[in-house]
Amino acid sequence: MSSVGVVAVRNPDGLRLATRADLSALPVEVAPTLLGAHLVVEAGGERVVARLTEVEAYHGAGTGDVPDPGSHARSGRSPRNATMWGEPGHLYVYLSHGIHSCVNVVCAPAGVAGGVLLRAGEIVEGAEIATRRRFGARGPGPARDLARGPGRLGQAVGLRHADHDGIDAVAGSGRAGAVARLLMREEPLDHVATGPRVGVAGIAGTDAYPWRFWIPGDPTVSAFRWGRGAEGARAAAVLD
Secondary structure (H helix, E strand, O other), X not given: OOOOOOHHHOOOOOEEEOOOHHHXXXXXXXXXXXXXXXXXXXXXXXXXXXXXXXXXXXEOOOOOOOOOOOOOOOOOOOOOOHHHHOOOOEEEEXXXXXXXXXXXXXXXXXXXXXXXXXXXXXXXXXHHHHHXXXXXXXXXXXXXXXXXXXHXXXXXXXXXXXXXXXXXXXXXXXXXXXXXXXXXXXXXXXOOEEEOOOOOXXXXXXXXXXXXXXXXXXXXXXXXXXXXXXXXXXXXXXXX
């Protein structure tokens, strides 16, 4: 499989194919521009499209002016996070809790690591496929839950660790039976909410890192929860 066939739907909703240049700034700068973008995935001959409604930025070691203790690349390059150090536009697909495949768009200036976690989305094409992948024989669940949360999103679109880690969503080259393309909005959304990242431990999960961005009022946005020790770190920072 060599293409997703997304060129035919390039611009119906003010969307265009993403470029490396779109994704070459710091993740915290790129992240809000991905809201409303579409991730198009063909996996196993089945096509699913997710409209992104919630994202989180993560910086690697040496990326930007503020160290990010919540990033997989906070201590430098490793076999696990190698994709984060590569070319913008590839997808870093990692395994969470040994179960869930979570999808990030690599974005950072050349020579440093960074990514934007795709936390949630609305399935706008291929809902029946996403429903089968998510709920199986249990039958359909709520439509808003198809890609509400990063593990659910990865499962719904059919991207898996480690088969699809490093897949190129700009060039659209295939990997392990899948092709992904990223379509960005011609004009970024005007109204974007921002706050602490979900479930991130310690200071990295507090207001000191308001690096979670979402579309206000969208029902597919995931619920916020504090990470381990984050509330205590927040309280200590207020009292300091």
